[in-house]
């Protein structure tokens with residue numbers, strides 16, 4: 001378990017381990033969220049690297065999140081997919097959760113596509129929708145736990161990075177056009193990052209709705225902040241696996257199984273979307 005802040009030595013050690021298992025030079029990173037692991041099956045001629053032997057790599061312990069890197073070609077593009085991610089609620093320090101993004105950057109990844117499962121707060125959403133993330137609410141960061149807390153290494157990025165247009169407007173437009181070309185549409189909204197693992201109370205959901213959240217989830221934002229710190233372009237896509245509303249129908253109770261099941265049903269559409277986007281990158 002790492003107690004201190006991530007240094008270049010930590011990142012280098014992890015990069016060396018990954019490079020010893022692959023000759024690919026990935027330029028596009030893909031983070032696959034809850035229930036979305038099967039997306040990595042589309043990657044061709046893949047080198048598959050389990051997380052365990054990679055030094056300092058945070059392990060994922062959650063059902064539905066297998067822990068391995070899948071590096072290969074998707075639509076002819078060299079991609080590195082993180083099949084399963086570590087979450088803050090598993091007990092990892094915030095700065096360790098984001099090591100994979102630092103490793104991706106060091107390996108040459110300049111475009112990061114992050115996916116997740118999220119609860120829909122916006123009443124216009126339905127389970128099964130895909131939502132482009134246009135902005136985020138970092139509830140933990142606002143409360144003092146930002147992944148960039150600690151000494152800043154200028155070689156990683158600036159002390160005070162900008163978070164305006166953190167979710168690249170051109171990539172969002174490309175995603176919208178790709179969806180339309182394939183006969184479906186995308187929701188667009190603000191993703192609120194909470195720690196979990198308990199789902200939100202009705203009062204918390206009323207609060208999140210009031211402050212402008214369209215969806216809520218337990219991941220993604222720390223990685224996006226570190227990717228932007230490093231100057232990577234980011235595209236974020238939430239799969240709305242359930243509605244997260246303060247007044248659910250009587251008898252409805254959210255479970256992780258429901259999140260995984262809806263995630264599975266969205267995979268074909270998400271795969272079509274990602275393939276279409278990759279073709280144009």
Ligand code: HPA
Pocket residue numbers: 117118119120199200216217218241242243244254259
């Ligand atoms: N809340 C938080 N995280 C989630 C949810 C939710 O309703 N659904 C999927 N991830």
